[in-house]
Amino acid sequence: MYAIEEGKSFFSLKSKGDFSMYPEFMIAPFRAELTQLGVKECRTGEAVDAAVTNTDGTVMVIVNSVCGCAAGRARPGIALALQHSVKPESVVTVFAGADIEATERARKHFSGYAPSSPAVALLRNGKVVYMLERHQIENQEAPEIAQQLMAAFDKHCASVPVV
Numbered sequence: 001m002y003a004i005e006e007g008k009s010f011f012s013l014k015s016k017g018d019f020s021m022y023p024e025f026m027i028a029p030f031r032a033e034l035t036q037l038g039v040k041e042c043r044t045g046e047a048v049d050a051a052v053t054n055t056d057g058t059v060m061v062i063v064n065s066v067c068g069c070a071a072g073r074a075r076p077g078i079a080l081a082l083q084h085s086v087k088p089e090s091v092v093t094v095f096a097g098a099d100i101e102a103t104e105r106a107r108k109h110f111s112g113y114a115p116s117s118p119a120v121a122l123l124r125n126g127k128v129v130y131m132l133e134r135h136q137i138e139n140q141e142a143p144e145i146a147q148q149l150m151a152a153f154d155k156h157c158a159s160v161p162v163v
Helices: 024-035 045-053 068-081 100-109 142-156
Strands: 058-064 090-095 119-124 127-132
Touching: 024 058, 024 068, 024 090, 045 058, 045 090, 045 100, 058 068, 058 100, 068 142, 090 100, 100 119, 119 142, 127 142
Parallel strands: 058 090
Antiparallel strands: 058 119, 119 127
16 A cells, blocks of 8 residues: 655556556556657547547547557557658647546547557547557458558548549
């Protein structure tokens, strides 16, 4: 058993009594894999809503995760895909198990899809136009994931869809 000292805890307590399942020092490198690519973190529900509603064009929302398929497949696939000449106007991320409120809010925008992490959604005008879920991620390697994302970018992010 451990004691919670003022300002220190294994868990990061949140404002509404929510807590992070993971200590920040553990997930910081996983966050950085995306933020170093220019992906913007959304750590609150309001930030997610703003990203989805204030983006002209297509926004990509990434649900990041600590799992192995996020580390070995999803994040590397996303990194490859973001080198493509056609990209979403905005790319944001939430971290499942850490950004509790933000992740829940992102999933509310994914109407018709079960909660999944990792996951990648493309939204246009607040509606999902493409979704890559965990069950699809865990059965593919990073280059295959990148190819699927780039095809989705061509279809949903180009001013004239690439056929």
